[in-house]
Amino acid sequence: MPAAAVITETLIRENINRAVSDVFKTMLGRIPTFVSVTEMSRRDDMAPPPPGPASGMTTFVVGTVGFLGDINGLIYLCLDEPFARLTTCHLLGLSEAEAMEAGDEAVNDAIGEITNMTVGSFKNGLCDAGYPCMLTIPSILRGSNFSIEPISSTTRYVYNFESTGHKVAVDILLKGND
Amino acid sequence: MRYKILTVDDSKTVRIIVRKAFKSYDCDILEAGNGVEGLAVAAKDSPDVILLDITMPVMDGVEMLTRIKSDAQLKGIPVIMLTAEGGRDNVLKIAKIGVRDYLVKPFKEEVLIEKVGRIIDLKPLTDQAAKAKSIFDPATILVVEDKPAIVAQIQEGLKHTPWKVHGASTQGEALDFCTKTPPDLILVSLSLPEEAAFSLFRVLRASIKTKYTPIFALAVKTETGQQQQAQTLGFSALITKPIDLGDLEGKICKAMNLDTSERYFKIEPGFLVMRLPENCSPSVLGEVANYLKPKFSEAVDAGLSRMIIDIHELKNLHMGVIKLLFQAMQTCRELSLQFALVGNAQIITECKGFEDTRNWQFYESIDEAKANLGKAAAAQLVPA
Structure with missing residues (x-):
């Protein structure tokens, strides 16, 4: 059974790059720029805090969707709250005032859907490469001071993108061989 | 008939995006959050198209699609899968059950509209608007012509109108323009190289955005073969070069169904004024004649x-x-409207020369007519 160990980082990177670019370009009219990748294979490697919701006052909105099948994992899409709101406005055709009125629920729904599309696109690439899997339902994490920490035996890649001055982190956790 | 589109998706965001995509089209959007709700809405409202997600709680899209296809009442409804579940295997699996089309998220709104437009005859809402656009409203006209002098001539000839005339010299440029800013009317030169005018016409008619946009053919008078081909293909009108700009303007007004009455009729305090321009071509006379009764009735109705x-x-x-003026006077009598004529010296003299018009009485200015109209009886003002 193929698993994270036999999937190359290149395949992951190409797929996530394509997925993020497709979703941002098609749905938001923005072309994100890939900035960097960090691979963290073991807990020991977690010494530096993961990008995204670092300690501080900025609120982050993090969408999560998993994939299950010949390859199992989770993807977190992390945006700062102002960018998440801007994304919601663009996606739903709302003004900033309307988005404020619609509240956090609208932002959560929109970021959940953007994450779903991104992970769906990423997953479709894996399926076509011979790793069939299915998506889980999306969920949202919100907060200003938290960290995402995988358990051991998990392979983790964090891809950082930039879009019109905002940082977008895509945190991919892949389950290792059982 | 107003078409119904059912979107079945557990994501409220996607349902909003679908609603937003079709808001300028004459259709109703029905919504359901999962397969069970979707089947209930489909049975109750018989939608014309279903946009169906795959991964949903309660009942997923695959099961809903299977049930639709096994229900005699529902199986004829075309289904477009709109889902993040792409991948060859998934697509093949769904295709076997029977879908009309497949759209993988992320998707562009125009692609969705295009796909739905292939199934139902989507019409832009503006076509249905009760209030006609006026000659004084702005409009966008695209001239597809590889000779800049012709574009400049049309721009110059229509500069007194509120219409913006844009030029495009190739088919690709024209299509790019139409994608970004769907024009209100398109003029295409039949002399574009490699018969590009005809292929462009077909592409424009196939696109939901320009399906109903009037498209005029521009051709040299002697190129009868091209003109016939354009008429057979269904161009809305033919404009021959050298261009008669007055004729072009009239045809544009007609094709865009513009209300041109404000050019000829104006309500001033206490009066309706009907004004004829210096040159009354047959098309101008036809336009004015069409507005006579409705405009006069409107004035009477307004007191x-x-x-x-x-x-x-x-x-x-x-x-x-003369015929038009007789018609106008007759309509005034039918509606018990008092009226007065205002003319220039030459016209007054010419009227004296005709048996039927020699008794017409004219005032030399509108102010004079206004001052006297209240006092004079209608009988004194009309021909004996």
């Missing part, structure tokens, strides 16, 4: 009882004008 027929700008009196 007016007096009107002025102003022909002081007119350069030549001919039978067409």
Whole structure:
């Protein structure tokens, strides 16, 4: 059974790059720029805090969707709250005032859907490469001071993108061989 | 008939995006959050198209699709899968159950509209608008012509209108323009290289955005073969070079169904004024004749009882004008509207020369007509 160990980082990177670019370009009219990748294979490697919701006052909105099948994992899409709101406005055709009125629920729904599309696109690439899997339902994490920490035996890649001055982190956790 | 589109998706965001995509089209959007709700709405409202997600709670899209296809009442409804579940295997699996089309998220709104437009005859809402656009409203006209002098001539000839005339010299440029800013009317030169005018026409007609946009053919008078081909293909009108800009403007107004009455009719305090331009071509006379009854009735309905027929700008009196003026006077009598004529010296003299018009009484200015109209009886103002 193929698993994270036999999937190359290149395949992951190409797929996530394509997925993020497709979703941002098609749905938001923005072309994100890939900035960097960090691979963290073991807990020991977690010494530096993961990008995204670092300690501080900025609120982050993090969408999560998993994939299950010949390859199992989770993807977190992390945006700062102002960018998440801007994304919601663009996606739903709302003004900033309307988005404020619609509240956090609208932002959560929109970021959940953007994450779903991104992970769906990423997953479709894996399926076509011979790793069939299915998506889980999306969920949202919100907060200003938290960290995402995988358990051991998990392979983790964090891809950082930039879009019109905002940082977008895509945190991919892949389950290792059982 | 108003088409119904059912979107079945557990994501409220996607349902909002679908609603937003079709808001400028004459259709109703029905919504359901999962397969069970979707089947209930489909059975109750018989939608014309279903946009179906795959991964949903309660009942997923695959099961809903299977049930639709096994239900005699529902199986004829075309289904477009709209889902993040792409991948060859998934697509093949769904295709076997029977879908009309497949759209993988992320998707562009225009692609969704295009796909739905292939199934139902989507019409832009503006086509259905009760209020006609006026000659004084802005509009966008695209001229697809590889000769800049012709584009410049049309821009110059229509500069007195509120219309913006844009030029495009190739088919690709024209299509790019139409994607970004769907124009209100398109003129295509039939002399574009490699018969590009005809292929462009077909592409424009196949696109939901320009499906109903009037498309005029521009051709040299002697190129009858091209003109026939354009008419057979269904171009809305033919404009021959050298271009008669007055004729072009009239045809544009007609094709865009513009209300041109404000050019000829104006309500002033206490009066309706009907004004004829200096040159009354048959198309102008036709336009004015069409507006006579509705405009006069509208004035009476608004409480007016007096009107002025102003022909002081007119350069030549001919039978067409005389016939129109008789028609206007007759309509005034039918509606018990008092009226007065205002003309210039030449027209007044010309009227004296015809048996039927020699008794018409004219005032030399609108102010004079207004001052006297209230006092004079209608009988004194009409021909004996």
